[in-house]
Amino acid sequence: MSDRAKQTEKALKEAYLRRESPVLPEDFSSRVMAAVHDQHRQSQVVDFPAGDGGLWMFARFAAAAATMAIVFGYSQYAYGDLLPSIWSSDMIGLTSMMSGF
Amino acid sequence: MNASEDITDDWAVIQRVRDGDVDSFEELVTAYQELVFGIVARRVAGPDVESVAQDIFVSAFQSLKAYHPREPFRRWLSTIAVRRCVDHWRKKGRIREMTGSELSPAQSDWLEQAASSLSRDEFEKALVHEEAAEVLDLALRRMDPEGRALIELVYFEDQPMKDVARFLDISVSNAKVRSHRARQKLRKIVEDMLS
Numbered sequence: 001m002s003d004r005a006k007q008t009e010k011a012l013k014e015a016y017l018r019r020e021s022p023v024l025p026e027d028f029s030s031r032v033m034a035a036v037h038d039q040h041r042q043s044q045v046v047d048f049p050a051g052d053g054g055l056w057m058f059a060r061f062a063a064a065a066a067t068m069a070i071v072f073g074y075s076q077y078a079y080g081d082l083l084p085s086i087w088s089s090d091m092i093g094l095t096s097m098m099s100g101f
Numbered sequence: 102m103n104a105s106e107d108i109t110d111d112w113a114v115i116q117r118v119r120d121g122d123v124d125s126f127e128e129l130v131t132a133y134q135e136l137v138f139g140i141v142a143r144r145v146a147g148p149d150v151e152s153v154a155q156d157i158f159v160s161a162f163q164s165l166k167a168y169h170p171r172e173p174f175r176r177w178l179s180t181i182a183v184r185r186c187v188d189h190w191r192k193k194g195r196i197r198e199m200t201g202s203e204l205s206p207a208q209s210d211w212l213e214q215a216a217s218s219l220s221r222d223e224f225e226k227a228l229v230h231e232e233a234a235e236v237l238d239l240a241l242r243r244m245d246p247e248g249r250a251l252i253e254l255v256y257f258e259d260q261p262m263k264d265v266a267r268f269l270d271i272s273v274s275n276a277k278v279r280s281h282r283a284r285q286k287l288r289k290i291v292e293d294m295l296s
Contacts, residue, residue, distance in 0.1 A: 002292070002295075004216035004217065004295055005216070005288060005291045005292050005295060007215065007216050007217070007224075008212060008215050008216045008291050008294070008295060009287065009288065009291050010224075011215035011216075011224065011227060011228065011233065012215075012233075012236070012237050012240060012291070013256065013257050014224075014228050014233075015228060015233035015234055015236070015237040016143065016237055016253065016257045017257065018228060018233075019142070019143055019234060019237075020234075021138065021139060021142035021143070021150075022138075022142060022147055022150050022151075024134060024135065024138050025151065028130075028134055028138075028151070028154070028155075029127055029130045029131050029134060031151075031155060032127075032130045032134075032154075032155050032158045032159070033124070033126065033127050033130065035155055035158075035159050036123065036126055036158065036159055036162045037123060039159050039162065039163065040123050040162075043163075
């Protein structure tokens with residue numbers, strides 16, 4: 001590296017360290033808080049599980065139960081007496097998985 | 102008030118915010134706005150400083166659940182600030198190629214003055230020109246965002262390598278290797294500008 005380049009690199013470092021900082025606006029914290037409140041409101045609407053975990057769990061349980069009831073009802077209609085052998089624990093597990101519970 | 106009292110106070114405020122008292126977050130904003138503004142002002146061009154600084158506090162608020170009091174809040178917030186500045190450069194894009202002939206006449210004059218100043222007085226005179234900041238900005242904008250962060254943290258600010266690694270979420274040895282490469286890149290940029 002040439003002496004000229006070294007000198008320029010040194011000047012750039014000094015220029016960086018002496019960079020003038022803009023003045024912090026007086027109302028900066030209130031503007032930040034307005035953005036924070038806005039963000040908080042949005043997260044309350046979108047982030048359903050964090051807002052009400054119990055209700056979310058109940059909704060998932062209800063969806064799983066409804067799916068199982070439909071599968072059970074259809075099996076009863078289609079296979080009649082075969083149902084006890086088909087309706088194994090694996091079937092219940094699969095149904096639960098498909099319903100996302 | 103000493104540092105450990107600060108940490109205890111911060112943690113108490115953070116717990117209140119986590120419990121749903123969003124307004125308490127303003128205490129943290131007031132306490133650390135100068136710090137964040139300072140970090141951003143060195144790295145980001147004037148008109149964008151305020152919006153980037155604001156984004157940093159909103160990010161900190163969003164991530165507050167992930168904060169652990171074993172790390173001082175000041176350090177945790179500084180890490181978010183540096184990373185947000187890197188994100189800002191990514192969004193802004195970089196100048197791929199530039200030679201000395203693409204500088205304005207005033208910028209070229211400054212570069213010549215800075216490169217050839219023999220005495221401390223000449224050097225000081227060169228630094229007061231507004232072209233100093235412009236040429237610096239052009240040189241840094243030619244770096245990739247991570248390389249730029251490494252140049253600023255390691256060579257301009259002399260930050261400990263351990264802190265640099267934490268800021269950029271890389272290992273210390275990786276930070277050393279990458280900062281060496283970034284330094285070489287800056288030298289190449291300076292040589293190009295002088296050519």
